[in-house]
Amino acid sequence: MKKSSVIKTIVKLLVLLGLAAYLVFALVKFNRPSQSPECTGLDIIIEDEQSTNFVNENEIRTLLVGKQLFPEGKAMDDIDLTQMEAALTASPYINEALCFKTAEHHVAIHVTPRVPVLHVINNQNQDFYIDNNKGTMPRGHHVVDLLVMTGYVPRETAGPLYSAMGMRLGRDPFWNKEIQEIHVREDGDIELTPRVGDFTILLGDTSQLDDKLQRMRQFYTDGLDKAGWNRYKVINLKFQGQIVAERRDTK
Numbered sequence: 001m002k003k004s005s006v007i008k009t010i011v012k013l014l015v016l017l018g019l020a021a022y023l024v025f026a027l028v029k030f031n032r033p034s035q036s037p038e039c040t041g042l043d044i045i046i047e048d049e050q051s052t053n054f055v056n057e058n059e060i061r062t063l064l065v066g067k068q069l070f071p072e073g074k075a076m077d078d079i080d081l082t083q084m085e086a087a088l089t090a091s092p093y094i095n096e097a098l099c100f101k102t103a104e105h106h107v108a109i110h111v112t113p114r115v116p117v118l119h120v121i122n123n124q125n126q127d128f129y130i131d132n133n134k135g136t137m138p139r140g141h142h143v144v145d146l147l148v149m150t151g152y153v154p155r156e157t158a159g160p161l162y163s164a165m166g167m168r169l170g171r172d173p174f175w176n177k178e179i180q181e182i183h184v185r186e187d188g189d190i191e192l193t194p195r196v197g198d199f200t201i202l203l204g205d206t207s208q209l210d211d212k213l214q215r216m217r218q219f220y221t222d223g224l225d226k227a228g229w230n231r232y233k234v235i236n237l238k239f240q241g242q243i244v245a246e247r248r249d250t251k
């Protein structure tokens with residue numbers, strides 16, 4: 001065999017060996033699982049403008065653990081933020097949830113809870129909350145100091161009917177302190193029981209609520225302060241522009 005032929009053969013073998021080595025290297029490199037860093041922390045931010053403490057950090061952590069979505073210790077690439085958001089917003093106490101990953105290998109959660117405005121215990125012994133978005137939610141283990149509404153309050157329509165009234169009374173410092181209980185009669189009329197005075201305020205329905213409350217507030221000054229707080233049995237605000245005060249029977 002000529003010397004040139006031997007050299008060519010050796011070169012071909014070296015090329016083939018190099019190619020084989022590269023293929024092995026490529027197969028190992030590109031089929032190896034990616035070394036994604038682990039999640040080392042969970043940062044929870046609760047946007048609670050009303051300071052109700054209705055949803056807390058421990059509750060969110062427990063929810064994620066129960067759904068097997070707790071991120072700490074998992075590879076960052078294996079954490080499904082969409083699933084986490086869906087699990088959180090499925091809670092009857094959470095309005096919105098936004099999850100994102102940080103450069104520090106943390107998962108951050110921004111939660112906006114639902115805000116209860118009335119506590120309802122109706123004639124069917126159902127115990128629930130009405131929120132500020134015309135919805136209802138179960139009471140569960142949550143305890144919030146709110147105005148209590150009793151009587152004929154159907155859960156299916158309670159939110160649209162009474163959410164705005166709950167917000168109006170709750171945000172007014174005077175009425176929030178003055179009203180002890182809200183009662184809905186069988187005919188749908190609303191009665192307010194004040195903390196001061198032995199009388200009932202007959203509100204009727206929730207229409208013209210600001211006007212009715214303004215008239216009642218004026219009557220506190222012009223009527224009750226002068227005539228006496230126990231002189232009247234019922235103060236009726238149902239009629240537009242009027243206050244009908246039913247005197248107590250003194251016989």
